[in-house]
Amino acid sequence: MLLNTDDYRKAARRRLPRTTFDVIDGGAGDEVTLRANRDAFDDFVLRPRALADVRTRDLSTTVLGQPVSMPILLAPCGFARMAHRDAEPAVARAAAAADTVYSLSTVSSYPLEDVAASTTGALWFQLYPPADRDACAALVARASVAGYRALVVTIDGATSGLRERDKRNRLTIPIRVTPRMVAEAALRPRWALDFLRGGVGRGSHGVLTPRKPVSLTQVGRALAATARPVTLDELAFIRDIWPGPLVVKGVLRGEECRMLSDLGVDAVSVSNHGGRQLDRVPAAVDALPEVVSAVGDRMEVFVDGGFRRGTDVAIALALGARAVMIGRPYLHGLSVGGQDGVSRVLEIMRAELDQTMCLLGATRVKDLDSSAVVRRDELHGRLRLDDVPSIPRRPPATSDTGRSARATP
Numbered sequence: 001m002l003l004n005t006d007d008y009r010k011a012a013r014r015r016l017p018r019t020t021f022d023v024i025d026g027g028a029g030d031e032v033t034l035r036a037n038r039d040a041f042d043d044f045v046l047r048p049r050a051l052a053d054v055r056t057r058d059l060s061t062t063v064l065g066q067p068v069s070m071p072i073l074l075a076p077c078g079f080a081r082m083a084h085r086d087a088e089p090a091v092a093r094a095a096a097a098a099d100t101v102y103s104l105s106t107v108s109s110y111p112l113e114d115v116a117a118s119t120t121g122a123l124w125f126q127l128y129p130p131a132d133r134d135a136c137a138a139l140v141a142r143a144s145v146a147g148y149r150a151l152v153v154t155i156d157g158a159t160s161g162l163r164e165r166d167k168r169n170r171l172t173i174p175i176r177v178t179p180r181m182v183a184e185a186a187l188r189p190r191w192a193l194d195f196l197r198g199g200v201g202r203g204s205h206g207v208l209t210p211r212k213p214v215s216l217t218q219v220g221r222a223l224a225a226t227a228r229p230v231t232l233d234e235l236a237f238i239r240d241i242w243p244g245p246l247v248v249k250g251v252l253r254g255e256e257c258r259m260l261s262d263l264g265v266d267a268v269s270v271s272n273h274g275g276r277q278l279d280r281v282p283a284a285v286d287a288l289p290e291v292v293s294a295v296g297d298r299m300e301v302f303v304d305g306g307f308r309r310g311t312d313v314a315i316a317l318a319l320g321a322r323a324v325m326i327g328r329p330y331l332h333g334l335s336v337g338g339q340d341g342v343s344r345v346l347e348i349m350r351a352e353l354d355q356t357m358c359l360l361g362a363t364r365v366k367d368l369d370s371s372a373v374v375r376r377d378e379l380h381g382r383l384r385l386d387d388v389p390s391i392p393r394r395p396p397a398t399s400d401t402g403r404s405a406r407a408t409p
Contacts, residue, residue, distance in 0.1 A: 002336070004352075005308045005329040008345055012083075012332040017188050019169040020082045024331050028161035029279030033272055037306025040283035044315045045379050047372055049361035057357050059350065061365045063323050064150055064245040064266055064300060066122050069099035070350050071317060071365055074342075075304045075325035076126035076152065081109030083335035085194050089118035091334060094342035096121025098350070103152050103325070106139075116146040124150040126249070128157055129234055137241050144243060151242045152269070155230040156250035161277040232259060239264045247302070252287045254294030267300035267322070274305055274327055285316060292320030310352025317365060318373040 002008055013021050027034030059070040074095050080087040087109040095102035096119045103124040104115050116123055125143040130136045143151065239246055248260055249269035260268060270288050272281045284305030292301050303316050304325035316324050326349070333341035362368050 002344070004348060005332065005345055008329065008332040008336055008341070012335040015188060015190060016083070016335055019171050020335075022165040022169055023079070023082060023171060024328055024335075026163055026165035027275035027279070028163055028277055031275060032280050033278075033283065034275030036283040037272070037275055037285075038308065040285045041306065041309075041312050041315060043376050044285075045374050045376050046311065046314065046318075046356070046360060047374060048359055049372070052361035052363070054358045054361060054363055057354055057363050059354060059357070059365060061323065063101060063302070064247070066101060066149060067099075068101060068122070068323070070353065071321075071323035072307075072313060072346065072349055072353070073100055073302070073323050073325045074102040074330055075327040076103040076105035076154075077327045077331055078105040078107035079109055080105075080331065080334060083331050084338050084341075086338050087334075088115045090339035091330060091342050092116075092119040092121060092123060094330075094339045094346065095119070097343055098346040100346070101149075103150075104148070112143060112148070113146045116148065123148050124152050124247070126152040126154060127238070128154060129230060129238060133237065136238070140238065140241055148244075150245040150247055150266075151238070152247040152249050153230060153235065153238060154249045154273075156271070156273050156277050158229055161273070162279070163276065232263065235260070235263055235265070249302075249304075251291055252282060254290040257291060257294040257299070261295070261298040265299060267302060268295065269302040269304060269325065270321075271304045271325075285312075285319070288316060288319050288321060307349075310349055310354070310356045313349065313353050314356045314360065314368055315373050317368040318370060320370070 002011060009025070012024070016024075061068060061071045063071075063073065074091060080091060084090060088104060089110060092102050092104070092115050099121075101122045101124055102119075103126050104112055105126050106128045108115060112125060125148040127136075127140065127143075130139060140151065235246075235248065245266040246264065247267045247269060248265050250271050250273065251257065251260070251268040252270065252272060257268060268291060270284050270291050272278070272284055272287075284303050288301070288303050295301050300322040301320060302323050302325055303321045304327060307313060307316070307324050307326050308329060313324050326345075329345050329349070330342045333343075333345035335341070337344065357363070357365075357368070360368070360372055362372070
């Protein structure tokens, strides 16, 4: 029985070849940041507010003016075809069914137009800006014409991260059928059949379209070589050519936020790329308060990295995030059950958030404010007995005779 997102991760590990699972599950370097994204939540404590009428609750909110049923969005994840043949269109349909937003990656397995045509839901497009500005403008125009409502520019992809799992597995994009892959596929017949039905040679239709199988390291290098570093000048150019809301993803420092706001950026996403780029950077939830403080009310703030539970989402909302983005959990769901698997993961997280809000005494998302969360070390400081005033004992009630009215045992 698959009860939570970790159950889906374990199921995905059983279903996928190790080479494919490691692409989804792995991080950069020693994977310190990958682990920190999860471990950081252990430093926070939720503070329930009792005496609240929580019989009805409303998880809905808005992101960049778009109503959504819950503050849980689907982050851009490339090469979803490795998890399931229906890939990004299945994710887009599941997001639409959940009435939330899906951000399509530049390195999608399907053309952005095909993904847009597969759903009536709200879509954003994540951009790695091509070095050639004419090519960049053309790609942005394609997203606009296809109906994508916001543009998400990732700024932490100057080069690929040190992803040693993929190097050891000698992974290529598109996947190349090798003796090792055949051996792994033989142990995963359901995945192998699904993969073959989808076509072996399908690859990316984004900025980079390999003509022949290349390693993920080569993909990263080629993407970096064909992409322009995302500077303030580049963002100003993109702001000029994109008519809709603009999100900058990959912010970890508050000092950058005022410059982005001055450029007309509408939102920032606190992100360390899921621990897949530079290792030993802060966990996303640890960096969130600094960014929220710097942003004020000038931009909306999203966050991604390590969110697996409804309690995780509640912590981020209490720290000031407008919404969170999830990546690996929905890829695990996709690999296990296609569109239905993604839908099930979203419903699990929705139900957990709803339960958390109920037990916290919050009936609406905006009720989750800074009073609902505290760091564990700060909580210990608050609970020192020396600092807690004693409560006067109420004197016992007396009868007319002056004796205590309390019954004698």
